[in-house]
Amino acid sequence: MSSLELRGITVRYGRFTAVDDVGLLVPEGTVTGLVGGSGSGKSTLARAVVGLAPVRSGRVLVDGSDVTRGRSPVQLVFQNPYASLDPRMTVGASVAEALSGGAAGRRSPGRERRAARDAEVGRCLELVGLDPSRAVLTPDALSGGQRQRVALARALAARPAVLIADEITSALDVSVQGAVLNLLRRLQRELGFAMLFVSHDLAVVRHLCDRVAVMDGGRLVECGPAERVLAHPEHPVTRELISCVPGLALAEEAS
Incomplete structure (x- = not known):
């Protein structure tokens, strides 16, 4: 702590x-x-x-x-979930970006690294009460409350x-x-x-x-x-x- x-x-x-x-x-x-x-x-x-x-x-x-x-x-969760998530990125990509330290997450990982990343993204989504299957969705497919949960999962992903x-x-x-x-x-x-x-x-x-x-x-x-x-x-x-x-x-x- x-x-x-x-x-x-x-x-x-x-x-x-x-x-x-x-x-x-x-x-x-x-x-x-x-x-x-x-x-x-x-x-x-x-x-x-x-x-x-x-x-x-x-x-x-x-x-x-x-x-x-x-x-x-320190991680900051913003007020407006409609503005804080990139509409072009999937939920999984947004959370994974926090895991990998930003731009590094855009490099193609090996199969094992991708599997570990996807598992950690799923864990973060489950922490905030979202089904990991939603990782493939973009923010426009989510409600306001769900978007804010994704924003929280992204913040928590950075531990x-x-x-x-x-x-x-x-x-x-x-x-x-x-x-x-x-x-x-x-x-x-x-x-x-x-x-x-x-x-x-x-x-x-x-x-x-x-x-x-x-x-x-x-x-x-x-x-x-x-x-x-x-x-x-x-x-x-x-x-x-x-x-x-x-x-x-x-x-x-x-x-």
Whole structure:
């Protein structure tokens, strides 16, 4: 198991500071929910961890090792499953690409190597509740929930030390959101990876996360155990977010 630590992460686009000196620890084997309003910087921070946003300063550490500018053992599952999968690639090819480290997967392997690759792709698909026979399909043959499961299988194929899930159910029908979230929590417990779960939905965060970190205006304004933060919020932004979720608001008033 591994931990993720962010030290003084700052992301700037020209003169605009999207993330300002954020420090955050995601302990090994736990789930930290990263919440905040629209434009708070939470998704930008998630992208910065995997090198998809310009880090002006700061460091990303996994188990104490600096991975800011090297190959990261962190995988990101994106919000929109319709955009995150290449429509020209089969499900199996998408998952296999993560196994083989990108372009190397396009080289023709020998028969034994191909069989081993196909077996591992099948294992990853079964992990996320998909029949391995779907490996021959392209994303247009799948539902939104199935596509997001493929995206998750692709991330897990890389055997990440840390997983980041960025609003992964917000583009899905309500009827399948719960199933995907339950799958994610089960996999996190079984495989033991640390996870940063980015969301605007505090009800989901309460169900899924051990810790909660709150962002506003690019800065981290509150962080702590989920039970404490959601029951006894200290920052006005946290209280405002909680007030938008009736069940949480009532629980806070009762406490």
